[in-house]
Amino acid sequence: MQTAEAILYWLPILYMIFMNLAAFIGMWWDKRKAERNEWRIAEPTLYILGIMGGAVGIFGGMYRFRHKTQKKSFRAIAIIGLIISLFIYWLIGNLYI
16 A cells, blocks of 8 residues: 555544544543633533544543533533534445445
8 A cells, every 4th residue: 555545544543533532631631620620621622522523532531530421511512523423433434345
């Protein structure tokens, strides 16, 4: 496989991994800041991470760190982000099948 082809092959997979890792770390960071009563990550930033493909990381962070699990508005938008993320994963999966 040529170098450019290899990059194009792995780029969508790396994108999914990066977005979910960034979302998971964002949830951890926000929880840490909340516990210390410090300046926190804005919710729209977390929403954007979820909608851009990191919803699995958002949900993982929500339940791993017990953060924003009781906030219904956040959960609702996270579910919308999950639907969009699943669509993105489906599109990427179709590239490889």
